[in-house]
Amino acid sequence: MSTKLKVLEIFRSKGPEYVSGQELADTLGLSRNSVWKAIRKLQAEGFDIESKASVGYRLLQQEEDLLSAAYIRDSLNFPCKIHLLEEVDSTNDYAKRLKSVAEPHLIIADAQTKGRGRLGRSFYSPHSKGLYMTIAFEPDFGLDRSMLVSTIAALGVCQAIEEVTGLGPKIKWVNDIYLNGKKICGILTEAESNFETGTISRLIIGIGINCYEQVFPDDISEKAAYITASSGAFSRNQLAASITSKFFRLLETFDRRTILREYRSRSMILGQPVTLYGTAYGALPENGGRGIKARAIDIDDNGGLVVEYLEGRKAREMETITSGEVTVRKDY
16 A cells, blocks of 8 residues: 555544544654655645644545545556546446456446436435446456356455445345445446357446445435445545455455355355246336245355245245346345
């Protein structure tokens, strides 16, 4: 971690308190001149740092949790082009408009006007209340690994939230993230194929996280939640960097057995009764669909959900459900 990021973390830990230049220098084992240069860099990047003669420095506007491309870039240990946007229709749609993603691209917006979720649903994305990001890249691996990209993304998000906030979120298959029984994050994975070679030419992973207190629309108010009511209690920059790093690390060190073991350990539905919705079971619940009752048994080696039907003509039979075919709702 660079000096300026270390200084920023100290400011965040101190809250509204002033920190003297000497204390910063002693804590970091650096000269006061090095500390001063780091503070100047942070100010140039938009961080509102107040100085007071004979007292020290403090970070203002902490509640706004200002997004910083420079912070995120310095926190990553691999090349990645960062697009930081005040507002966009959808970070996934923005990624689709990029001419090339030969080098990974990370798109982050402070708000989305047309945020999208799975199965054509929208994703509520108000200003400064969440982390709305998309990772786009050209995969250098085959279909076997591509099938687990959504699984890896969900696992990486959980690991990052645990690292940054200390909380323990759970996964509702296939890639919704829950905290205390309510949804705090949705993940939308999209792929572009090269029909000549029969390979995937571009992967686009959209991640939307409800970070801070907000009023949700009526249709999701009973299902959605946010990580914390205290805006600025953690850094969205740090969370974005952690998610991106963990996602690519899991891809790089790809170990199917370890990934699936950790994914299963974070599942909130295994062993539980669920209701399946989708093409094979009628309309989605918001369209009046009844679904079909089943029990979630396991996650197979390709990330599919193994279920045992509890009703209908397949009652007592087991089947593996693959991504995109159904929505799974836990019966509370």
